[in-house]
Amino acid sequence: MKFSTILVSAVFAVTANIVLAAPVAFSIGGKSTQGVGNTADQYAGHYDGTTPTGAAWFDGGFSPLGNGTLTPASAPLVTPPPGSISGRFQSPFNNTGLADTQTYFSIGGSSNGNGGGSPMTLEFGTAVTEFSFLWGSIDSYNEIEFFDAAQNSLGFVTGAGVLGQSKPSNPTNFEEVVLLNVFADQTVGDSIKYITFASIDQAALEVAFVNPTAIPLPASGFLLIGGLGALYAARRKRKD
Numbered sequence: 001m002k003f004s005t006i007l008v009s010a011v012f013a014v015t016a017n018i019v020l021a022a023p024v025a026f027s028i029g030g031k032s033t034q035g036v037g038n039t040a041d042q043y044a045g046h047y048d049g050t051t052p053t054g055a056a057w058f059d060g061g062f063s064p065l066g067n068g069t070l071t072p073a074s075a076p077l078v079t080p081p082p083g084s085i086s087g088r089f090q091s092p093f094n095n096t097g098l099a100d101t102q103t104y105f106s107i108g109g110s111s112n113g114n115g116g117g118s119p120m121t122l123e124f125g126t127a128v129t130e131f132s133f134l135w136g137s138i139d140s141y142n143e144i145e146f147f148d149a150a151q152n153s154l155g156f157v158t159g160a161g162v163l164g165q166s167k168p169s170n171p172t173n174f175e176e177v178v179l180l181n182v183f184a185d186q187t188v189g190d191s192i193k194y195i196t197f198a199s200i201d202q203a204a205l206e207v208a209f210v211n212p213t214a215i216p217l218p219a220s221g222f223l224l225i226g227g228l229g230a231l232y233a234a235r236r237k238r239k240d
Contacts, residue, residue: 024154024155024185025182025183026182027183028179030179031179032136033177046211047134047210048103049103049105049209050211052122052124052125056072057073057121057122058121058123059072059120061121061145061196061198062147062153074116075105076107076115077104077105078106078115080099080102081101083101083102089106089204089206092134092136092207092208104134105208105209106204108203108205109203109204109206115204118200119196120196127148127149127191127193128192129183130184131182131192132179132180132209133210134177134209135162135177136206137175137177138163138177140159140163141159141200142159142197143156143197143200144157144195144205148192154184157180162176162180
């Protein structure tokens with residue numbers, strides 16, 4: 001399957017189990033499957049294990065993904081080769097020419113100094129209203145939550161929810177990669193200061209961020225949200 005624009009599935013309005021004035025919105029800008037014929041590198045060449053300027057990584061996360069304690073940590077960077085280790089992490093660029101060369105982040109899967117634990121939190125130096133990242137391979141037990149500077153939850157997205165909307169061709173849901181765009185509600189002044197990434201009880205959650213020095217993406221593959229209907233993201237039941 002080609003890493004192609006999705007025109008049938010992409011704006012998630014996150015409202016369930018969240019106490020906030022307005023939801024964070026998500027759009028799927030494109031998808032691919034990591035099997036034979038994967039073309040994620042068409043866009044993924046612009047994404048890698050580059051931490052955003054001014055941002056910092058921490059072990060831990062805010063409730064419900066963590067206990068609220070953040071400890072400064074190294075980035076959960078995977079530096080190939082190898083790009084993938086069975087049972088630990090799998091490169092978003094698997095089965096492409098970038099599989100054993102392109103860096104990325106692994107949360108909840110580590111080996112020989114590559115990757116990190118779960119949960120982990122990224123704090124932006126300056127809060128942002130939009131953010132884009134490549135996510136894959138997506139697992140149903142992956143979960144990502146977004147917080148403002150006061151550590152209030154702005155919304156969440158799960159692997160199960162994204163897989164349900166991106167309609168992966170692989171029935172095991174194991175090798176899907178998506179380009180996920182995140183938007184805070186600027187009409188009420190929301191902005192994203194923290195992102196907590198978690199892979200619940202299993203390895204791993206793999207992401208790559210936009211490298212600001214890369215060539216800009218083709219417009220046809222990015223932020224195509226106009227005219228798309230609102231959909232609800234699924235999530236596991238929160239623990240009290």
